[in-house]
Amino acid sequence: MPERISTVLERPRPPQSSRPGAIGLPLGLLKTARPRQWVKNVLVVAAPAAAGELFSRHAAVQLAIVFGLFTAAASAVYLINDARDADADRAHPTKCRRPVAAGQVPVAVAYAVGGLLAVLAPTAAALLCTPLTAALLAAYVCMQLAYCVSLKHVLVVDLTIVTTGFLMRAMIGGIALDIPLSRWFLITTGFGALFMVSAKRYSEAVQMSGSSGKLGATRALLTEYTTGYLRFVWQLAAGVAVLAYCLWAMEEGGSAASGSVLPWRQLSMTAFILAILRYAVFADRGTAGEPEDVVLRDRALAVIGLVWVAMYGLAVANW
Secondary structure, eight states, rough: OOOHHHHHSSOOOOOOOOOOTTTTHHHHHHHHHHHHGGGGGGGGGHHHHHOOSSSSHHHHHHHHHHHHHHHHHHHHHOOOOOOTTTTHTTSSTGGGGHHHHHHSSSSHHHHHHHHHHHHHHHHHHHHHHHHHHHHHHHHHHHHHHHHHHHHGTTTTHHHHHHHHHHHHHHHHHHHHOOOOHHHHHHHHHHHHHHHHHHHHHHHHHHHHHHHEEEEETTGGGTTTOOOHHHHHHHHHHHHHHHHHHHHHHHOOOOOHHHOSSOOOHHHHHHHHHHHHHHHHHHHHHHOOSSSSHHHHHHHHHHHHHHHHHHHHHHHHOOO
């Protein structure tokens, strides 16, 4: 009898079904939409904030709508991307946990929901915002889908597409409110984004070289870049971003011209340069992953960022 009981206890349990449940599927779709990445869409307030156009009810409503629509568009791209990359993600040590790769979200469902969001976001923008806002959002969706299909496998173009996505986020808020976009604002934002994107790629390349190329199996294009080239790109981008920001700050004139207590816009150059230098520490170490993770992980960088926001806010308020 004891032997029989022992045999029953040691008998392996049947594997649990991997089918998505009534609750598991919605949660899986939400996880696939990358809620942590939605913080990037806060960039939609960049142009209105730089122009001091944040404090009206119309601006707040329009920016909330634009944020929601851009989040829907970005989520559509994530869903379709994960559906396409499901097989490759299963071979990755961490991406294999993604809901589509793990079987929590069926590939067909990810395609369907992603396609629906990709159509609804620009359509809603045409109804709720300006036609140019809808056109920019549609261009973003088309560009990102082209990236998922083929452009992410093209050298340099992949960096350009990801950088342009950040730039579109920064532009769309100003376009929705009919705010003229400064050329220095666009250059600073574009090269600042390229700095972070290339620093991330550089970090991935460094980690790949330290893991016997295992990461290259799922991001094959990294094997085509050299760490020296990616280092050159993020250093060049950092230099151009700093120069453009300084020219942008100096273009507005000094405190005597603006009537403020101190030249806050010019003083903000110090915080901006310190933030670039601090971020470059992580890029140089090969630990600059997702930008939001870098900022939240490093308290000093977060403090520098808050100081910059305060200085620029005082400049916009003409205090």
